[in-house]
Amino acid sequence: MTREEELKKAVRQGYGKIARQQEPCSCCGPSPCCGGTDLAGEVSRKIGYGDEEMASVPDGANLGLGCGNPVALASLRPGETVLDLGSGAGFDCFLAAKRVGKDGRVIGVDMTPEMVARARENAEKGGYSNVEFRLGEIEHLPVERDSVDVIISNCVINLVPDKRKAFAEAFRVLRPRGRLMVSDIVLVGELPERVQQSVGAYVGCLAGAVDKAAYLGAIRDAGFTEITVHEETEFPLDCMVNDGTVSAALGDLQISGRDLQAIGTVVRSLKVSAEKKG
Amino acid sequence: MRRRLLSILCCPTCKGDLELQVSEETAEEILEGVLRCSGCRIDYPIHEGIPDLLPRGTVPE
Numbered sequence: 001m002t003r004e005e006e007l008k009k010a011v012r013q014g015y016g017k018i019a020r021q022q023e024p025c026s027c028c029g030p031s032p033c034c035g036g037t038d039l040a041g042e043v044s045r046k047i048g049y050g051d052e053e054m055a056s057v058p059d060g061a062n063l064g065l066g067c068g069n070p071v072a073l074a075s076l077r078p079g080e081t082v083l084d085l086g087s088g089a090g091f092d093c094f095l096a097a098k099r100v101g102k103d104g105r106v107i108g109v110d111m112t113p114e115m116v117a118r119a120r121e122n123a124e125k126g127g128y129s130n131v132e133f134r135l136g137e138i139e140h141l142p143v144e145r146d147s148v149d150v151i152i153s154n155c156v157i158n159l160v161p162d163k164r165k166a167f168a169e170a171f172r173v174l175r176p177r178g179r180l181m182v183s184d185i186v187l188v189g190e191l192p193e194r195v196q197q198s199v200g201a202y203v204g205c206l207a208g209a210v211d212k213a214a215y216l217g218a219i220r221d222a223g224f225t226e227i228t229v230h231e232e233t234e235f236p237l238d239c240m241v242n243d244g245t246v247s248a249a250l251g252d253l254q255i256s257g258r259d260l261q262a263i264g265t266v267v268r269s270l271k272v273s274a275e276k277k278g
Numbered sequence: 279m280r281r282r283l284l285s286i287l288c289c290p291t292c293k294g295d296l297e298l299q300v301s302e303e304t305a306e307e308i309l310e311g312v313l314r315c316s317g318c319r320i321d322y323p324i325h326e327g328i329p330d331l332l333p334r335g336t337v338p339e
Contacts, residue, residue: 081286105283109331116328129306132283135330140290142322142331147286 004161007202011159012112014203018063019089019114057094058126060118072152072181072273079103080149083173085138085166085182086110086156090119090131096152097131107143109136139165143173153182155269158209159202167222177278180224182271185235186212189266192259212268224274231271234264279329280307289315289322290333296322 001009040062044054053073054062073092076082076099084093087108097106110116110133119133136142138153138160151170160166170180187209191201201207210218212232219227255263287296294317302310313322313329322331 107283107286111332113328113330117326120326120328129280132279133328134279134287135328135332136290137333140333142287142290142329144286144288145293 007161007199007208008111010199010203015088015112016114019112019118053095056098057091058122061089061094061122061126062091063089072150072154072183072271073099075179075181075273076100076104076150081147082106082150082152083141083143083148084108085151085153085170086159087119087133088112088115088156090122090133092152092154093119093131093133094122094126094128097128100130102130104130106131107148108133109138109141109143111135111137139169141169141173145172146175148173149175149178151178151180151182153184155184155205157182158185158205161208163210163215164218164221167218167224171222171224171276174276176276178276180219180272180274180276182273184215184270184272185209186215186268186270187266188212188268191263191266192255195255195263206263206267209267212270215270216272219272219274223276225277226273226275228273229270230273231269233269235267235269279324279327287313287329287331289317289320290331291315291320292317294318 041054044062045051073095076096078099078101080100081104082096082100084096084106087093087110090108093106093108097104100106108119108131110119113135116133116135123131123133134142138157139162151174157163157166174180185205188211191206195201196207198207216227216229284296284298288294289296292315294315296313297316298308298311298313300308300311307327308324309327311324313324313331314320315322320334322329324330
């Protein structure tokens with residue numbers, strides 16, 4: 001197995017496990033009532049989603065795994081076709097579906113079967129008729145060229161080994177004048193060597209993150225113009241530590257509090273938009 | 279999956295058109311069936327309403 005295949009397998013297994021673990025239960029709404037706190041809600045609020053947005057999607061659709069894409073959602077217009085790369089349990093797709101309305105459509109692509117199954121259940125629960133999910137890979141999108149108005153992606157492209165290919169595919173499927181709106185994790189410095197090599201840290205959205213300039217360069221090289229960084233924030237460390245996949249990975253690596261602080265300073269949450277020139 | 283969305287799907291491997299063969303459907307959507315690529319003839323199954331369009335075999339670079 002190549003390193004790339006190994007990473008893909010680990011990502012699929014890791015997120016498959018998350019999809020299975022957080023089985024929706026009728027009592028786990030936005031209020032903490034199951035003995036624990038509403039961690040997904042807390043993380044989501046920190047990255048800019050409103051309470052109203054969170055309450056508007058089916059329970060279990062928000063797993064609190066993203067790094068925030070409210071800007072992208074705000075730009076959607078009725079009737080548009082939206083593609084969500086790495087749609088997970090469907091949270092952003094459902095918010096997008098409300099924006100584009102019944103004349104629009106939203107397609108979520110995810111390579112983890114358990115996530116797609118879960119998203120489909122959520123769509124049924126919420127009665128969404130303009131949202132569809134399919135199993136697929138971001139580097140090999142099963143979507144026709146020039147067919148999508150807006151691509152959104154929330155903290156997923158860092159998990160794709162070949163980012164240049166991911167952006168090239170995004171460019172192919174967008175219509176002329178179509179928009180790419182991604183939020184993701186990037187780096188502005190070096191991660192400790194042990195973290196870089198860790199498969200667990202890859203699954204936890206750290207080791208797969210690339211340098212910010214390289215990330216923006218890959219978008220430009222795919223053919224995009226009007227590349228705009230809307231927001232760059234230090235990724236909230238407490239969110240990272242609370243994230244099950246990241247904390248498990250960091251736990252395995254036995255990283256000290258000081259190292260953790262160092263990781264926090266090189267990891268950024270980035271929101272970028274770009275356009276395919278018409 | 280719904281028929282309405284079929285129009286923008288394609289083969290993840292060769293980007294060819296997909297032909298739909300339905301074995302079970304409701305008024306709203308297709309539950310079981312196959313999406314066959316007219317280009318490379320690969321079959322992509324639809325199971326419990328979810329099309330599996332993960333790439334198969336060798337993918338051209």
